[in-house]
Amino acid sequence: EAAAAAAFPQADGSRPFNGYPTGASSSEDVLLWKPLVLLIPLRLGLSEINEAYIKTLKKCFMLPQSLGVIGGKPNSAHYFIGFVEDELIYLDPHTTQPAVEPFEDFSIADESFHCQHPPCRMNIGDLDPSIAVGFFCSTEEDFTDWCQRMKMISQEKDALPMFELMDHQNTRFPDVHCLTPDFTDSERLERFFDSEDEDFEILSL
Numbered sequence: 001e002a003a004a005a006a007a008f009p010q011a012d013g014s015r016p017f018n019g020y021p022t023g024a025s026s027s028e029d030v031l032l033w034k035p036l037v038l039l040i041p042l043r044l045g046l047s048e049i050n051e052a053y054i055k056t057l058k059k060c061f062m063l064p065q066s067l068g069v070i071g072g073k074p075n076s077a078h079y080f081i082g083f084v085e086d087e088l089i090y091l092d093p094h095t096t097q098p099a100v101e102p103f104e105d106f107s108i109a110d111e112s113f114h115c116q117h118p119p120c121r122m123n124i125g126d127l128d129p130s131i132a133v134g135f136f137c138s139t140e141e142d143f144t145d146w147c148q149r150m151k152m153i154s155q156e157k158d159a160l161p162m163f164e165l166m167d168h169q170n171t172r173f174p175d176v177h178c179l180t181p182d183f184t185d186s187e188r189l190e191r192f193f194d195s196e197d198e199d200f201e202i203l204s205l
Helices: 002-007 051-061 140-154 186-192
Strands: 036-043 066-073 076-084 087-091 120-123 130-137
Touching: 051 066, 051 076, 051 130, 051 140, 076 120, 130 140
Parallel strands: none
Antiparallel strands: 036 130, 066 076, 066 130, 076 087, 087 120
């Protein structure tokens, strides 16, 4: 219950969030804060995971902001929640369950929120190199703490950083526009998500 309360805090008009409030423009100096879920896609090797990243990956599981790792091995996708020595602990998310319907008193049965099978283990060396690490920062202070912890991990000599954090946007990178449900420039939004490209042709084999 405590974890659920932390993940879904009560609405508070004075609580900051990290986005554009309704009607706000990018020129406003003060941007408020919202709880943030970070999903960082990575490739930690070519055909198999590079052993140099294993210690850093383990460190990510130990962070208080960790949500685990999305990954698996060929033909199998898993949700990794931790590790024991050189074995990863995972849950299999591919379980079809009935839709959740609230009761008349608006309470919700949580049986389908739980995995029907016990956690399994696999050797970390069998992990496919394509993964996504997840983190949850409920407050701006929590995000700042995560940044500091990740920078400390990246400075360890025997751990290869999986990604890099920068205080400012690199000038080599293009400008990133904030796209929210309140975004009014429909033409630019449509072009941003346009998957068509006349220079390429998809061939079916």
